[in-house]
Amino acid sequence: xxxxxxxxxxxxxxxxxxxxxxxxxxxxxxxxxxxxxxxxxxxxxxxxxxxxxxxxxxxxxxxxxxxxxxxxxxxxxxxxxxxxxxxxxxxxxxxxxxxxxxxxxxxxxxxxxxxxxxxxxxxxxxxxxxxxxxxxxxxxxxxxxxxxxxxxxxxxxxxxxxx
Amino acid sequence: xxxxxxxxxxxxxxxxxxxxxxxxxxxxxxxxxxxxxxxxxxxxxxxxxxxxxxxxxxxxxxxxxxxxxxxxxxxxxxxxxxxxxxxx
Numbered sequence: 001x002x003x004x005x006x007x008x009x010x011x012x013x014x015x016x017x018x019x020x021x022x023x024x025x026x027x028x029x030x031x032x033x034x035x036x037x038x039x040x041x042x043x044x045x046x047x048x049x050x051x052x053x054x055x056x057x058x059x060x061x062x063x064x065x066x067x068x069x070x071x072x073x074x075x076x077x078x079x080x081x082x083x084x085x086x087x088x089x090x091x092x093x094x095x096x097x098x099x100x101x102x103x104x105x106x107x108x109x110x111x112x113x114x115x116x117x118x119x120x121x122x123x124x125x126x127x128x129x130x131x132x133x134x135x136x137x138x139x140x141x142x143x144x145x146x147x148x149x150x151x152x153x154x155x156x157x158x159x160x161x162x163x
Numbered sequence: 164x165x166x167x168x169x170x171x172x173x174x175x176x177x178x179x180x181x182x183x184x185x186x187x188x189x190x191x192x193x194x195x196x197x198x199x200x201x202x203x204x205x206x207x208x209x210x211x212x213x214x215x216x217x218x219x220x221x222x223x224x225x226x227x228x229x230x231x232x233x234x235x236x237x238x239x240x241x242x243x244x245x246x247x248x249x250x251x
Contacts, residue, residue: 013203015244049203054245055216063246068203095202107172114198115207122191122225 007042007072007100010106013049014067014085015058016092025065031066031090039080041073058092070102190227200233202240208247211240216251 006017014032025048036043058064073081078096086092103111184240197213202208211219211226211234218238241247 013244052246055242055248056245058245066244093244099177110197111199111201112204114195115192115200115204118191118195118198119196119207119210126177 005074005076008075009044009099010041010071010073010078011097011099011102012036012071013082013095014056014069014091015064016067016090017063017092018090019061020064028065028090031072031088032069035067035081035084035088035091036071036073038084039073039077041071041077041081042067043071045070047104056070061092070099072102075156111118179225190225190230192230192233193227199242200230200237202244202246203238205241207215208234208241212247212251214251216248217241 016028016032018028022118029046033043033046035112046067047070051063051065052061054061082094085091153155192200200207211224213219216233218231223226224231226234238247243250
């Protein structure tokens, strides 16, 4: 008697390379779907997320297509899926995350707009000098909260010591 | 005499400089109850990273520990997929 292994929801992002192969999107999509079906995963939702320049070279490629997939799979199929993705020449990277449940499309849209709103409100609250990449110090230069040099009438430290 | 006065002025200036980190409200992500920090939200992650690609400190961004940790994971996942640089 063998116990039934439960199906768990996962989110998988595939980074696929296309330029040299000149394959159509349908071909690449079929390729990724075939990987999933090979290990017995049930594809709940699958779409092309984006095509963009990469921040750094991955296997010599500067550009890639991202496929986002929500799937249900047995926990023992995950190792096989990772191996298949590793062996595939078209799949450059795969990120697989275990989820509690698969979010609906409406939920996904709401999440991204909420994050955007939170960022906007955060920057409004903090005012200028927010995220300029200049480090923790020197922020708020010229503002009332920042470092204020001593008034012109007062000598700076060290000046009075010598006289 | 002028030396003593300037030291006091300097100390006050120093106090003013560090006071800005003391009084702050809740973290920007804590205000949104249904918010999930996601590696796919690259624009949000980029805005919380420096030009070198390093995540801003909590002191700098004002995030709570929980959300800073979620951001850290999201940035690492985005880096793995080539969405964000390891080094800017």
